[in-house]
Every structure is written in structure tokens, then in C-alpha cells.
Amino acid sequence: MNWMSFDTALPIIFMALMGLSMLVYVISDGYDLGVGMLMHRATDAEKDVMIASIGPFWDANETWLVLGVGILLIAFPRAHGVVLGELYLPVALMLIGLMLRGVAFDFRVKAKDAHKRTWDRLFFAGSTLAAVSQGWMLGRYVSGFGSGWNYPLFAAAIAVALPMAYVLMGATWLVMKTEGELQERAVHWARVAWAPMVGGMLLISMATPWISQIVRERWFELPEVIALMAIPLMTGVALFAVRGVLHSPAVLGPLCWLPFVLLIIVFVLGFLGLAYSIYPYVVIGQMTIWQASSSPEALKVILIGVCISVPAIAGYTVFSYRVFRGKTGALSYA
Amino acid sequence: MDALILARMQFAANITFHILFPTISIALGWLLLFFRLRWLKTRLGPDKAAAQGWLDAYRFWTKVFALSFALGVVSGITMSFQFGTNWPGFMEHVGNIAGPLLGYEVLTAFFLEAGFLGVMLFGHGKVSERVHLMATFFVAFGTTLSAFWILALNSWMQTPAGYEIEGGVYHVKSWVEVIFNPSFPYRFTHMVLASALTCAFLITGLSAWQLLRGVGQRSAPHVLRVGLTLAALLIPVQIVVGDAHGLNTLEHQPAKIAAMEGVWDTERSAPLLLFAIPDQASRSNHFEVKVPKLASLILTHELDGEIKGLNSFGDAHPPPLPLFFAFRVMVGMGVLMLATSWFGWWCYRRAKWQPAGLPRALLWLFAAMTFAGWVATVAGWYVTEIGRQPFIVYGLLRTADVASKVPSAMIGLTLALYVTLYVALILAYVTVLKYMAEKPEVALAEEARDEAAMPVVTAGGRA
Numbered sequence: 001m002n003w004m005s006f007d008t009a010l011p012i013i014f015m016a017l018m019g020l021s022m023l024v025y026v027i028s029d030g031y032d033l034g035v036g037m038l039m040h041r042a043t044d045a046e047k048d049v050m051i052a053s054i055g056p057f058w059d060a061n062e063t064w065l066v067l068g069v070g071i072l073l074i075a076f077p078r079a080h081g082v083v084l085g086e087l088y089l090p091v092a093l094m095l096i097g098l099m100l101r102g103v104a105f106d107f108r109v110k111a112k113d114a115h116k117r118t119w120d121r122l123f124f125a126g127s128t129l130a131a132v133s134q135g136w137m138l139g140r141y142v143s144g145f146g147s148g149w150n151y152p153l154f155a156a157a158i159a160v161a162l163p164m165a166y167v168l169m170g171a172t173w174l175v176m177k178t179e180g181e182l183q184e185r186a187v188h189w190a191r192v193a194w195a196p197m198v199g200g201m202l203l204i205s206m207a208t209p210w211i212s213q214i215v216r217e218r219w220f221e222l223p224e225v226i227a228l229m230a231i232p233l234m235t236g237v238a239l240f241a242v243r244g245v246l247h248s249p250a251v252l253g254p255l256c257w258l259p260f261v262l263l264i265i266v267f268v269l270g271f272l273g274l275a276y277s278i279y280p281y282v283v284i285g286q287m288t289i290w291q292a293s294s295s296p297e298a299l300k301v302i303l304i305g306v307c308i309s310v311p312a313i314a315g316y317t318v319f320s321y322r323v324f325r326g327k328t329g330a331l332s333y334a
Numbered sequence: 335m336d337a338l339i340l341a342r343m344q345f346a347a348n349i350t351f352h353i354l355f356p357t358i359s360i361a362l363g364w365l366l367l368f369f370r371l372r373w374l375k376t377r378l379g380p381d382k383a384a385a386q387g388w389l390d391a392y393r394f395w396t397k398v399f400a401l402s403f404a405l406g407v408v409s410g411i412t413m414s415f416q417f418g419t420n421w422p423g424f425m426e427h428v429g430n431i432a433g434p435l436l437g438y439e440v441l442t443a444f445f446l447e448a449g450f451l452g453v454m455l456f457g458h459g460k461v462s463e464r465v466h467l468m469a470t471f472f473v474a475f476g477t478t479l480s481a482f483w484i485l486a487l488n489s490w491m492q493t494p495a496g497y498e499i500e501g502g503v504y505h506v507k508s509w510v511e512v513i514f515n516p517s518f519p520y521r522f523t524h525m526v527l528a529s530a531l532t533c534a535f536l537i538t539g540l541s542a543w544q545l546l547r548g549v550g551q552r553s554a555p556h557v558l559r560v561g562l563t564l565a566a567l568l569i570p571v572q573i574v575v576g577d578a579h580g581l582n583t584l585e586h587q588p589a590k591i592a593a594m595e596g597v598w599d600t601e602r603s604a605p606l607l608l609f610a611i612p613d614q615a616s617r618s619n620h621f622e623v624k625v626p627k628l629a630s631l632i633l634t635h636e637l638d639g640e641i642k643g644l645n646s647f648g649d650a651h652p653p654p655l656p657l658f659f660a661f662r663v664m665v666g667m668g669v670l671m672l673a674t675s676w677f678g679w680w681c682y683r684r685a686k687w688q689p690a691g692l693p694r695a696l697l698w699l700f701a702a703m704t705f706a707g708w709v710a711t712v713a714g715w716y717v718t719e720i721g722r723q724p725f726i727v728y729g730l731l732r733t734a735d736v737a738s739k740v741p742s743a744m745i746g747l748t749l750a751l752y753v754t755l756y757v758a759l760i761l762a763y764v765t766v767l768k769y770m771a772e773k774p775e776v777a778l779a780e781e782a783r784d785e786a787a788m789p790v791v792t793a794g795g796r797a
Contacts, residue, residue: 059451
């Protein structure tokens, strides 16, 4: 095989960057959306701790979405129009959900006590709306925006499964970040969310090849299938490990971080599987990354900025998580 | 209604809502840095009350900043999607130019702000004072850098330069020319000053409100002085910059000026219309009230200078009615701000910076002007954005040609949803600001005492 030229490789680099941003977004906003969806099950005092546990992070978490969609917009302008045109309504609903929860987050601590409950409800509603819309969008995207009775059904299934995955993420985040009664409750929530999330993931893994011919050809061909088996196998092992840890007493003590970390591994594996299914398309079956990309000159200019800022972003993201590591205390403005 | 108008209204609703909050956070970041530095400077000195006042001011305005920033972030996310949902053709044609500019905005600025914001808001006592100060600086610097990139792109759409076109797709010839296009220096300066003035009136107005309600005794006198001084200093600068911006527009976008001034036929010694109702159907003005030759004098700095009329642009000119009024609202607001800030500053100085020496009516006036900056800024943006129509990239690419093919019913539905949400959020924002301002400072002081007793814990030390 010949080495491709740098110009041809540029869209691949940006596809990888976009994928990485989306992955980081799904993991990081996943846990805080999940915490939002668990809000209505907590007492008022617990709500404050839950909010405090995600307080320093949620702003930065959502900027990964802006970065991911931003790369779609700036590196693959032709695809941006197609994808967001197809997803017009769910995008609008997701944005409204994200706005509601973002502002509810800030208003609830500043508003009168009488209004606090309303903002808490809006925080829950916004988180759920955003997560469900994202699930629907993922479902439509993975199935190439096909039409027919089975496609909306598939999207609807993912619209339920993804919020479940977020809830599980959120619960394990709380297991890691909180103590005492709330931590015990979070373990319980995580145990409850485990089965639907695994069921959803199984369903999607089986339905994706059924719904999309391209995916089917990718996954069930010899000899690739043997090497590829590693992904679902490792995912399965990680998921059962999550279950095992959740049912062991050590989860309240030294192993409180383990379920969360294992879930991150599950998400990364799921992402790799998805990337394998889709590449080199940016819109499955319609448009490859080379057809959709901006000119190499423009991509090079953006790449310079990326090379400077992505390490910086990574650096201070680590810094920020270090500063706020450990169990969550009361959160107050300096 | 046709889909194009609806899509434009939806985008307009979104950018109108969005711009309110960056306008506050751009300048407020620097003000926070200033309050913090004042506190650091005074806390070891003899005047403990003043030091406490600056610290109270920092605490209170940090909350306002957090709230404004959150609203800016969430409405900003909407923008990055609406480029694609509303104007898919825009990125297809000019993606090579707009893409990197937007990309740099997200990469360098957005992340700088959001990343350090957590440390700035909640990191006190978890990081050293120096690190905290640095975080505050980076947040302020990041918001300003955001404005730089976005205004570079917006100015390029108004006065495109440094590009070449191949088969309908725009390519960059020179990045320096693209970024520092003819209108950029004027628009950037105008906007940064607008932000500073918006904040100056916001802090003046809310401090006046606190004094009227008998709260904020420690911080409000200081903040009021900062706000009035800032406003009084910057508004003359803003008027000079605005005038220069107008001359620049006359050179590059004469149709916009003609619409702003309600000039239909090209004329010399054009009168300044104080009031009129421009009528696009009859291509004339109703109910004109005018001052002879003044428009020519203001715009060309000559009594008999020529101003091109709308009729000389065919159909390629913006609708005059909204421009005419938006421009007058902006200028009127500017004059009002000039009068209020100068008179207010003079009175406050005469009262030896003691709020007790100010007439209550004056405090009420300040309070009434709390959001004056918003009105002027939004009116100004309407002038510049509607004034670019019917083009999305002035003179080159028409808005109608890049619009999406989404059915108008769907745009209408989401428009209704967005507008309802935006109105509710603006009301909530103003209400919460008022509520926070009226909270007595006792609660803040208790927090402060705890903190003074607590040694600075190293990173991650507090469980």
C-alpha cells in the first residue's frame, strides 16, 4: 500500500479529532446529564451535593460538544448541512434541553428558596430531554437516516438506551464523588440502571448490522470477525466487572472509583466499534470524509491551532479535575 | 410566511439572545480582576471597611458573571448548530474562511474560559491566591479573545477581503487580510467599548438599586464610583469610534448608510432626519422632521458631501425602516448615557463619593438605566446585521441562496419554542439579578469570616 499524501490524510486526522471530541463529550457530559436525571430521586440536601459534584465541570464538558460539532462545521461543511438538516427537530429539542439544564443549574442556587424546586424540576427535565434527543440523533445517524418502519423504531430504542447509559454513568460518578447515605443510594441507582443499559447495548449491537448493510458487511466477514470479536468480548467483561464491583462492599470504600472507570472503558470500546462501522463515511452510505471536507489549505490552518490548543486544553482539564478531586464538599463561590 | 423570513427571524432571535450575555461577560471579567486586585491591595492596609467592600463586590459580581456566562454558553451552543440547520449553504461556500475563524474561537477562547472558570468560581481556598488570580485573568482574556475571532468573521462578512473564488467556493489568499479586513478594527473596538459601557451601567444601576433598598452598604459606594467613572470616561471615546465606524461603513457599504439615514435619491447637502417613516412600497419617507445639511456634515465631514441614495442600488439594499429606527435608538441611548454618566459622576464627586449625598431621584435614574447598554448594543447589531441584507457575505453571496430547505412549518414551530424559552430566561435572569442584589451583605460577611479563619489549603486538600 502506498502512503497517502498529507492532504489526503488531513480529513482522517479531523475525523479522528471529531470522534475524540464526541467521545469525550459523551463520557463527560454523560455523567453530568446522568446526575441530572437522578435528581428527582434525591432529598433536597442530597441534591445540593449532587449539583456540587458536577459544578466545576459541566461548562467545560459541554464545550466538547461545541468542539465536535464545530469540527463537523469547519472541517466537513458539506456534511454539517446534511446531518443537521436531517436532525433539525431533535437538535432543536436537545438544545432547548441543554439550555434549560444549564441555566437551571445556575439559577437554582441564586433564586429564592420558593423557586428552587421549579429550577430543580427544570434541571431534571432539561437533562432528560437532552439525553433522549441525543439518543434519537445517534440512532438516526448510525442508520444513515434511512426511511421505513424499522428505522424510527431503532432510533427510539437508542433514545431510551442512551439516557440509561448516562444514568449509569451519573450513578457511578456519585459513587466515586460522594460519601455516606447518598453514596449508598447511588450504588443502588447504579444497580438498577445496569440491566437496561446492558440490554440497550445488546439490542443496538444486534440491530445495527440488521438495519445497515454496510455495517453488516464490515462486521461479519472472515477473517476480520475473529480479530473484531475482541471488542464485544472486552465490553462484556468490563460490564460484568461493573456489576461485580457494584455488588461488593468495597464499592463504598477503596474501589469507589472502579465502576466509573470501567464504564469509561465500555464507552471507549463502543466508540471504537462504532468508528469501525462508519469509517470512511461521515454520512453513512452517502458521503465520505473526503467528499465532505474543506480544502487542505483551510484544514492546515485549523490544524496549527489544534496542535497548540488541544494539549493546553488537555493540560488544564487534568489540572481542573486535580483541584476538585476527592469527595465533594460544599460548593461556594470565592 | 416564507421559510427564509422565518429562518432569519429564528437566527435573529438566537443571536439577539446570545449577544446579551457575552456583552456582559467580556467586560465583567476584567472588572472582577480589578475588584480582586483592589481587595488584595487594601486588605493589609488600615481601611478594613474598604477592603471588605471590594471583597463583597468581587463575591457578588462573580455570581453575576457565573450566571451570565452560563447563559452565554448555552445560547452559544445553539449558534454552532444553527449555522448548519438554518444556513447550510453558508459553510459550503465560505467554509474555508469561516471555518478556521470559528475553530479558533472555540479552541483558544471558549476552552480557556470554560476550563479556568471552574477554578475561578469554586477554587478559592483550593488553590493559592496567585493561581486564582491567574485563572481570573485567563477567563477575562478568553472572553476578549472570543470576541476577537467572532468579530473578525462578522467583519469579513461585512467587508470581505483576502479571498479568491474557485467554482463558487471561497479560498483564502491572505489570512492577515481576512482577519484585519477593512471594517474589523472599527467593529472590534466599537463592540469591546459597548461591552464595557454595558457593564458600567449594569454595575452602576444595580449598586444604585442596592443603595435605594438599603443593602450593600459596604460595596455599593465603591462599585457605583467605578461604574460612573468607567461610563463617563468611555462614552466620549465610544462616540468618536462610532463616528469613525460610520465613515468606514459609508466607504464600504453605502447602501447600509442610505437605509440608516432614509436617503432614497443620491443627494448633496443631505439633511439629517430626526424622525421619518421610510416606506419601501412608495420609495419615500412620511412625516419627515429634518435638520438641513447635517447628514452630509456628519457622514462626510463636509456640508455639501454626497450621500448615495437607496434607489441607486437596485434591489440590493437593506429594508430602511428597521435600520432607520434601530440606528436612532442606538444613538439616542448613547446621548442619554453620556448625559447620565457625566452628570452622575459630577454629582457623586461633589458628594465626596458618599452615596448619602446623592439625591434619590438620581439613584432611581441609574437604576432605570441598568440595562441601557443592552438596548444600545442590540440596536447597533440590528443596524449592522439587517444592514448587510440581502447579502450574507456583503456584495457576494445572498442570504436566500444559502438558506436550508427545511419546511417552514418546522422552522415556525422551533422558532416559537426558542422565543418562548428566551423570553422566559431573560425575565428569570433579570429577576434573579434583582433578588441577588437585594440580599443583605450579612450572609456574605459570614462566609468571609469563615474564610479568613481558614488557611489556604493546597490543591485537593479539602475533602
